[in-house]
Amino acid sequence: xxxxxxxxxxxxxxxxxxxxxxxxxxxxxxxxxxxxxxxxxxxxxxxxxxxxxxxxxxxxxxxxxxxxxxxxxxxxxxxxxxxxxxxxxxxxxxxxxxxxxxxxxxxxxxxxxxxxxxxxxxxxxxxxxxxxxxxxxxxxxxxxxxxxxxxxxxxxxxxxxxxxxxxxxxxxxxxxxxxxxxxxxxxxxxxxxxxxxxxxxxxxxxxxxxxxxxxxxxxxxxxxxxxxxxxxxxxxxxxxxxxxxxxxxxxxxxxxxxxxxxxxxxxxxxxxxxxxxxxxxxxxxxxxxxxxxxxxxxxxxxxxxxxxxxxxxxxxxxxxxxxxxxxxxxxxxxxxxxxxxxxxxxxxxxxxxxxxxxxxxxxxxxxxxxxxxxxxxxxxxxxxxxxxxxxxxxxxxxxxxxxxxxxxxxxxxxxxxxxxxxxxxxxxxxxxxxxxxxxxxxxxxxxxxxxxxxxxxxxxxx
Ligand code: ASP
Ligand code: MG
Numbered sequence: 001x002x003x004x005x006x007x008x009x010x011x012x013x014x015x016x017x018x019x020x021x022x023x024x025x026x027x028x029x030x031x032x033x034x035x036x037x038x039x040x041x042x043x044x045x046x047x048x049x050x051x052x053x054x055x056x057x058x059x060x061x062x063x064x065x066x067x068x069x070x071x072x073x074x075x076x077x078x079x080x081x082x083x084x085x086x087x088x089x090x091x092x093x094x095x096x097x098x099x100x101x102x103x104x105x106x107x108x109x110x111x112x113x114x115x116x117x118x119x120x121x122x123x124x125x126x127x128x129x130x131x132x133x134x135x136x137x138x139x140x141x142x143x144x145x146x147x148x149x150x151x152x153x154x155x156x157x158x159x160x161x162x163x164x165x166x167x168x169x170x171x172x173x174x175x176x177x178x179x180x181x182x183x184x185x186x187x188x189x190x191x192x193x194x195x196x197x198x199x200x201x202x203x204x205x206x207x208x209x210x211x212x213x214x215x216x217x218x219x220x221x222x223x224x225x226x227x228x229x230x231x232x233x234x235x236x237x238x239x240x241x242x243x244x245x246x247x248x249x250x251x252x253x254x255x256x257x258x259x260x261x262x263x264x265x266x267x268x269x270x271x272x273x274x275x276x277x278x279x280x281x282x283x284x285x286x287x288x289x290x291x292x293x294x295x296x297x298x299x300x301x302x303x304x305x306x307x308x309x310x311x312x313x314x315x316x317x318x319x320x321x322x323x324x325x326x327x328x329x330x331x332x333x334x335x336x337x338x339x340x341x342x343x344x345x346x347x348x349x350x351x352x353x354x355x356x357x358x359x360x361x362x363x364x365x366x367x368x369x370x371x372x373x374x375x376x377x378x379x380x381x382x383x384x385x386x387x388x389x390x391x392x393x394x395x396x397x398x399x400x401x402x403x404x405x406x407x408x409x410x411x412x413x414x415x416x417x418x419x420x421x422x423x424x425x426x427x428x429x430x431x432x433x434x435x436x437x438x439x440x441x442x443x444x445x446x447x448x449x450x451x452x453x454x455x456x457x458x459x460x461x462x
Contacts, residue, residue, distance in 0.1 A: 003033035003180050004222045007189060007211035010041035011228040012285035013128050015070075016077040019135045021285050025226060026136060026184065028288070033180045034218065035143075036189045036211040037132055039124025040070050044190075044204070047124055050099040051117040060099050068092050071127050078134045087130055091123045098123075114158040118191075118201045125188035125207070133186040144183040149193035151175055151217070152210065154200045161192055161200035163213055165272075172217035180218070187214070208269040212280070216272035223278055225265065226285040231293030232257065232264050234454050235308040240447040242455050246293045246306065253306050253398050254280075254295045256432045260396035261311030270295065302400040304408065305453040308446050312439060314346075314392040315372065316423060320354040321384035331355060333383050341376040347394070347425045347434055356423055358394060358436065392422060393442035396434045397449070403430045415452045419445055 006029075008022045026032050038044075046063045049055060055063065071088060080088070098120045105113055129145060136143035151171040154161035179185055189207025192200045202209055208225055215223040229237075231245035232254065249257070251274045258267040264282060273280050274297070283292025324330040334355060338345055347358040359372065372388065380386050402408055403426065412433070424435040437445050 002031060002221045003218070004029060004031045004224060005034040005036060005211050005215045005218075005220050006032045006224045006226060007036040007207060008038065008132070008285060009207065009225070009227045010038040010044070012226050013037055013039075013132060014041040016074045016135075018285070019074060019132055020139075021288075022132065022226065023135050023139045023141070025224075025285060025288055026141060027139060031221070032224070033184055034176070034214055034220070035132070035136075035184060035186045036148075036207060036214060037125060037129045037186065038189055038207040040074070040128045043067055043070060043124040043127070044121060047095070047121050050095070051102055051113075051120050053102040053105060053113065055099075055103070057103075060096075060103065064092070064096050064099065067095060067124075067127075071131065074131050074135075078131065078138060080131075080134055084130055084134060088127060091127050091130075095120060095123050115198060118158045118161075119199045121201050122188070122191040122199045125190050129186050129188045136184065136186065142183045143186050144179055146176065146179075146185050146187040148187040148189075148191055148210065148214075149199060151187075152192035152213070154192035154194055154202070156194040156196070156198060156200065158198075158200055160203045161194070163192065163202065165213070165216070168213060169217045172214060176214070176218055203266075203268075205266045206268075208266040209272075212269045212272040212278075215278050216276045219276070220278060222281060223273060224281045224283065225269075226283060226288075227264065228284055228286060229264065229282075230284040230287055230290045231282050232262065232295070232307070234306070235446055235450050236262070236310060239310065239443045240450050242447075242450055244454075245291075247291075248294045248296065248299045248301065249306060250299045250302075250400075251295060251297055252429075252431050253299075253400070256396065256398045256429070257307055257309050260309040260394065260398070260432070260434065262307070262309045265295075304399045304401060304405045305397065306399040308449055308453075309396040309398060310442055310446055311394040311396070312442065314394045314436060314439075315359050316356060316389040316392055316436060317359060317372070318354055318356045318387040318389070319380060319384040320387075322353055323383075324353045324355075330383075334380065337376065337379050337383075340379075341373060343372070343376070347423065347436075349423055349425060358392075358423070389422070391439045392436045393439045394434055394436055395442060395445055395449070396432050397453075398432050401430050402433050403427055408433065411452055412449070415448050416445065 046067050133143045133145040153164045153167040189210035233243045235243045237243040255270050258265050279296040345357050349356045422436040426433040
C-alpha cells in the first residue's frame with residue numbers, strides 16, 4: 001500500500017481549533033494512513049519542569065493544572081468514550097504521582113530520575129494522541145489509536161534512547177501494516193519502549209524522527225511534517241523579513257541545515273528518510289494551501305546558495321603545542337581526550353602548531369556533551385596550551401558545489417569586508433561553507449549575506 005505519514009507538531013495540536021485544522025489535512029489526503037503526534041504545545045515543557053524535582057508542591061500543582069487545562073479545553077468539544085475519559089484521567093493522575101515521586105528522590109538516585117522522567121514526558125503524547133484520535137473519529141475518519149511503545153523498540157538510554165531499527169521494522173509490519181488498508185493509525189512521536197517494557201524517549205523534538213522511523217518501517221511513500229511554518233526557509237525569517245520558503249531542498253542540504261542550527265526539522269529525522277529515499281514534506285498546518293518545502297534525494301534545481309543557517313553560543317577551543325611541529329599523533333592525542341569527555345567537535349582548522357576546534361554549546365547536537373570541564377582542560381593542558389573563546393556564532397552557508405564554484409569567496413568576502421571572521425571551514429563537503437563571527441554581529445552578517453546571495457537577481461547564483 002502506498003501510504004503517507006502525517007506528523008503534527010505541538011503548535012498544530014495546541015487546541016481544538018488547531019486539531020480541527022489537522023483533521024482537515026488528514027481528510028484531504030486519502031493516502032494519509034499513519035498520523036504521528038507531538039504533545040500539545042507547552043505540555044512537554046511543563047512536564048520537563050515537573051521532572052526537575054525542584055518545584056514546590058504548589059508549583060507542581062500549578063503545572064499539573066495547566067496541563068489538565070490544555071487537555072480539558074480540547075476535551076469539552078468532544079464526545080469521549082468512557083474508556084478514553086478514564087485513560088485521560090489515569091494519565092493526569094500518573095503525571096501527579098510521578099512528579100511527586102521525583103520530588104522525593106534523594107541525591108544519587110539519578111538513574112531512577114531519568115527513568116521516571118521518560119514515563120512522565122511520555123504522558124504528553126499519550127494525551128494528545130487520545131484526543132486527536134477522537135477529533136478524527138468525530139470527523140468520520142476510521143481512526144485507530146496505537147500505543148507506539150508496542151512498535152518503537154529502543155535501548156534503555158532514558159532521555160535519548162537509540163532505536164532498534166530492525167525490531168521496529170518487524171513489529172511495524174506485524175502491528176501496523178495490516179491495519180493500513182482500512183484504518184488511519186494515530187500514534188505518538190517521541191516515545192519508545194525498551195526490551196524490559198520501560199518507557200523511553202528519543203530526545204527533545206524527537207517526534208519528527210519517530211515519524212521518519214515509522215515511515216521507513218512501513219515503507220511509506222512520503223512523510224509530511226506539519227508545523228507552524230510554511231516550509232524550510234532560506235534563513236530564519238526572524239533574522240530577515242526577506243527570507244522565503246524553499247520549494248525544494250535535497251536531503252544533504254537539509255541535513256546540513258538541521259545540523260547547523262535550523263530548527264525546522266530535528267537533525268535525526270532525515271536519516272531514515274535518506275536511507276529509504278522517502279521524500280519529506282514540511283508545511284504549515286495553519287496554511288496548508290500555501291504549500292511547503294519538499295526534501296528529497298534529487299532536487300530539480302541545484303543552486304550554489306540554498307540557505308543560511310545560524311548556530312549561536314559557539315565555543316572556540318584553540319590548542320597549541322610546539323610538539324606538533326612535524327610530529328605525528330598530536331591530533332590523535334587531542335581528539336582522544338575530547339572523545340573521552342564525550343565532547344562533540346564541529347569545526348576544525350589547523351596550522352603548523354595549533355588546532356582550533358568548535359564545540360557545540362547549544363546541547364542540540366547529537367549526544368555530545370557541550371560542557372568543558374576543568375578535568376578535561378587539565379588533561380588537555382598536559383599535552384598543549386589551551387585557549388577558550390566564547391560569544392561566537394557559527395554561520396553556515398548551504399548549497400551545492402560550493403567547493404568548486406567560482407565566485408563564492410568574492411561574494412562572501414566582499415559582503416563581510418568589515419567583519420572579523422574568526423575561523424572559516426570549507427572543502428570537506430560541497431554543501432557547506434561555515435565560519436565563525438562574533439555573536440553580536442551574527443544576525444547582521446546573515447541579513448547582508450542573504451541580501452547579496454538570495455535577493456535582487458541573486459537568488460542562489462554564485
Ligand atoms: N513533545 C516532545 C518535545 O516537545 C517531542 C516533540 O514535540 O517532537 O520535545
Ligand atoms: Mg515539537
